[in-house]
Amino acid sequence: MRLEYTERQRAFREEVRQWLSEHLPEKPLECLDTAEGFEAHRAWERTLFDGGWSAVTWPKEYGGRGCGLIDWLIFEEEYWGAGAPLRVNQNGIFLLAPTLMEYGTEAQKQRFLPPMASGEEIWAQGWSEPGAGSDMASLRCSAIRDGDHYVINGQKTWSTRAVYADWLFGLFRTDPASQRHHGLSFILLPLNLPGISIRPIKQLNGQPGFAEIFFDDVRVPAENLIGEEGSGWRIAMATAGFERGLMLRSPGRFQQTAKALVDLYKDNQTQADRDPGIRDAITRGYVAAEAYALATYRTASRLAKGGKIGAESSTNKIFWSELDLLLHETAMKILGARAQLLPHAPEAAGISHWLDGFLFAQAGPIYAGTNEIQRNIIAERVLGMPRA
Amino acid sequence: MDFTFESHQIAFRDAIRKFLMVEAAPEMLREIWETTSGRSADLRARLADQGLTALSVPEDFGGIGLGDLDWVLVLQELGYYAIPESLVDTAYLAAGLLSELSGDIEIKREWLPRIASGEARVAIGHPSNPFVADAGTANLLLMWHNDAVHAVRPDAVKLTAQPSIDNSRRLSQVEWKPEASTRIADARIGAPLWQRLLLRGGLATAAQQVGLAQRMLDLGVDYAAQRKQFGKIIGTFQGVKHPLADVAVAIEFAEPVVHRAAYCIGRGHARAGHAVAQARMQASEAAHKAARASIQAHGAMGYTWEADLQMFMKRAWVLDAGWGDLAHHKARIAEDIFDDQAALGPSNTFSTHYGEAPAPRVSAVSR
Numbered sequence: 001m002r003l004e005y006t007e008r009q010r011a012f013r014e015e016v017r018q019w020l021s022e023h024l025p026e027k028p029l030e031c032l033d034t035a036e037g038f039e040a041h042r043a044w045e046r047t048l049f050d051g052g053w054s055a056v057t058w059p060k061e062y063g064g065r066g067c068g069l070i071d072w073l074i075f076e077e078e079y080w081g082a083g084a085p086l087r088v089n090q091n092g093i094f095l096l097a098p099t100l101m102e103y104g105t106e107a108q109k110q111r112f113l114p115p116m117a118s119g120e121e122i123w124a125q126g127w128s129e130p131g132a133g134s135d136m137a138s139l140r141c142s143a144i145r146d147g148d149h150y151v152i153n154g155q156k157t158w159s160t161r162a163v164y165a166d167w168l169f170g171l172f173r174t175d176p177a178s179q180r181h182h183g184l185s186f187i188l189l190p191l192n193l194p195g196i197s198i199r200p201i202k203q204l205n206g207q208p209g210f211a212e213i214f215f216d217d218v219r220v221p222a223e224n225l226i227g228e229e230g231s232g233w234r235i236a237m238a239t240a241g242f243e244r245g246l247m248l249r250s251p252g253r254f255q256q257t258a259k260a261l262v263d264l265y266k267d268n269q270t271q272a273d274r275d276p277g278i279r280d281a282i283t284r285g286y287v288a289a290e291a292y293a294l295a296t297y298r299t300a301s302r303l304a305k306g307g308k309i310g311a312e313s314s315t316n317k318i319f320w321s322e323l324d325l326l327l328h329e330t331a332m333k334i335l336g337a338r339a340q341l342l343p344h345a346p347e348a349a350g351i352s353h354w355l356d357g358f359l360f361a362q363a364g365p366i367y368a369g370t371n372e373i374q375r376n377i378i379a380e381r382v383l384g385m386p387r388a
Numbered sequence: 389m390d391f392t393f394e395s396h397q398i399a400f401r402d403a404i405r406k407f408l409m410v411e412a413a414p415e416m417l418r419e420i421w422e423t424t425s426g427r428s429a430d431l432r433a434r435l436a437d438q439g440l441t442a443l444s445v446p447e448d449f450g451g452i453g454l455g456d457l458d459w460v461l462v463l464q465e466l467g468y469y470a471i472p473e474s475l476v477d478t479a480y481l482a483a484g485l486l487s488e489l490s491g492d493i494e495i496k497r498e499w500l501p502r503i504a505s506g507e508a509r510v511a512i513g514h515p516s517n518p519f520v521a522d523a524g525t526a527n528l529l530l531m532w533h534n535d536a537v538h539a540v541r542p543d544a545v546k547l548t549a550q551p552s553i554d555n556s557r558r559l560s561q562v563e564w565k566p567e568a569s570t571r572i573a574d575a576r577i578g579a580p581l582w583q584r585l586l587l588r589g590g591l592a593t594a595a596q597q598v599g600l601a602q603r604m605l606d607l608g609v610d611y612a613a614q615r616k617q618f619g620k621i622i623g624t625f626q627g628v629k630h631p632l633a634d635v636a637v638a639i640e641f642a643e644p645v646v647h648r649a650a651y652c653i654g655r656g657h658a659r660a661g662h663a664v665a666q667a668r669m670q671a672s673e674a675a676h677k678a679a680r681a682s683i684q685a686h687g688a689m690g691y692t693w694e695a696d697l698q699m700f701m702k703r704a705w706v707l708d709a710g711w712g713d714l715a716h717h718k719a720r721i722a723e724d725i726f727d728d729q730a731a732l733g734p735s736n737t738f739s740t741h742y743g744e745a746p747a748p749r750v751s752a753v754s755r
Binding site: 265382384 | 389392605609613623625626630633636641642644645647652666670718722725726730735737
């Protein structure tokens with residue numbers, strides 16, 4: 001064990017910090033679920049890419065920087081510490097890319113990774129269907145092979161970023177006679193193909209962060225299949241592992257929120273101290289954010305020595321989503337009547353990101369596998385408890 | 389940056405675990421705990437054979453001379469197997485304090501080899517614990533007096549037993565009189581020694597609570613795998629599964645905090661007290677959550693003296709009050725984070741000092 005950064009790691013941190021200070025947008029970008037905000041965030045992805053920072057853990061040949069996981073954590077700490085914009089292409093960079101690296105052909109990697117890194121192609125996810133949420137194995141949207149194409153029919157829903165995104169990755173039933181997790185395939189497709197219609201769904205904040213996607217005889221080239229036909233479930237579970245496991249929510253994000261919460265408390269101490277629970281909640285939130293960072297460093301160190309991601313996928317998901325709720329609920333309590341104000345309300349200057357964060361925190365225990373599903377996974381696969 | 393243990397540290401932990409699994413089974417501990425002293429010379433001798441009593445004693449005095457990071461994994465096992473405080477107090481805390489006295493002095497020559505061999509038990513009296521553990525069986529008492537360290541013989545103290553609901557504990561109030569002849573370190577030398585001892589006491593508490601949490605979780609999972617109701621194993625019900633899964637989460641996010649605390653103490657970081665306080669908070673939460681979830685999974689059985697759960701549950705509860713109680717540690721963190729000089733936020737997780745000037749930051753532009 002050695003809990004100090006090396007000289008090289010310190011220099012790397014300085015390099016990240018320096019670059020961010022020179023390139024950060026001068027004012028906050030508009031919400032990425034608006035048309036303008038989406039394009040502004042796409043432009044920021046390009047800026048990151050030009051600096052070599054959009055996908056630091058990828059190999060250089062695909063547009064990355066070839067960094068290890070500890071460097072990735074350092075990068076993320078600086079990124080969140082600097083208050084840099086949300087990553088509009090996180091679906092692609094953090095979720096699809098690891099899958100492509102593991103299951104994609106060389107041609108697929110060459111085709112999809114560089115434009116993903118540069119923000120030229122932004123990705124949406126296609127998992128859930130009206131009848132397949134937590135029970136994803138019951139999905140029905142079909143992709144039937146016809147010569148050198150798949151013909152897709154059916155519907156996807158709760159597809160994050162799909163309103164403005166360029167491409168979609170997801171699971172489709174390629175064997176119509178199959179049941180459950182058999183006969184599913186992992187397919188990539190551009191969202192501008194004929195036969196696709198997209199209906200935006202407004203999220204709690206009133207912006208179309210989700211969409212329903214309808215497929216009517218949509219023809220997708222068979223070369224967009226990832227892995228073997230019928231092996232989609234296994235590949236998707238690997239994707240879900242990456243997502244929940246490590247890369248979706250790096251600790252810097254929550255440590256920055258915990259720090260901001262301390263500042264919010266200090267700025268509003270008279271109001272805040274009326275509730276003796278506030279200081280306690282801030283203290284617990286700060287310690288929990290730090291615990292999340294330490295656990296992540298531990299996992300990253302283990303992976304760097306050749307370990308595999310395991311139960312952390314599920315324990316992390318539960319922990320960070322509940323932590324995010326604690327931090328934002330506490331901020332709402334401190335802000336009192338001002339907490340509800342929309343960004344354009346005159347009294348909301350400088351605080352409206354707390355409302356955004358609070359709303360988004362409500363989604364944390366639901367997306368990427370609900371926390372109930374995670375508890376089932378922990379109970380059955382880690383604790384060895386019997387299945388129902 | 390490498391947050392993994394060395395293979396020899398893991399191997400030693402595994403060996404201790406195997407040993408305690410056989411030698412410290414609950415039915416044997418119950419028997420020992422029913423005796424007046426609550427202690428077994430025979431078990432102590434076998435623990436010594438494993439090297440446990442010699443870990444902190446320097447090689448020059450017949451020990452192994454290992455550090456806090458070597459201890460922390462062992463401390464978790466001592467928690468898991470509910471080994472009473474006499475071992476930790478003697479072999480980790482007292483041996484640590486005596487070893488850090490400088491020079492080859494009489495008190496070290498007399499006591500360190502006897503600690504290493506498993507012959508001597510040492511009790512520790514410090515204001516952070518109103519009652520002294522295992523004073524009745526101690527061969528020596530190390531007593532705090534205005535930051536000075538006094539080494540007091542058992543015949544020079546008067547004990548009033550204060551029995552605890554935790555049947556493994558033997559607590560007493562100790563009356564004694566500081567003399568020039570009992571003083572082994574004056575306040576100037578003693579203050580930092582006591583400070584280190586308190587850090588270690590806090591670490592030992594947190595690490596044992598993590599071990600206890602794991603034991604209570606295992607007991608709850610085992611019970612739920614056997615008990616049937618409504619014609620089904622109760623462990624198949626989500627209402628039983630989910631609270632136990634939450635315990636696994638709590639342990640996952642307590643353990644690395646405890647390990648960092650051990651590292652900071654070992655390195656003498658100025659921030660070690662803060663790291664220990666965080667470890668105490670996370671470990672206590674895991675332990676209390678485990679106790680709650682496990683007794684609930686056990687149903688009425690969990691409320692009995694007969695089920696082993698009570699042995700571990702009671703230790704988990706009472707440990708909170710020792711070596712600076714939980715209130716003390718929480719208040720310390722609050723004091724640190726609400727300080728205007730506090731270095732908070734990402735990139736300060738491994739700072740060695742607390743409250744150094746925050747690193748220069750570009751202005752935040754969005755969340």
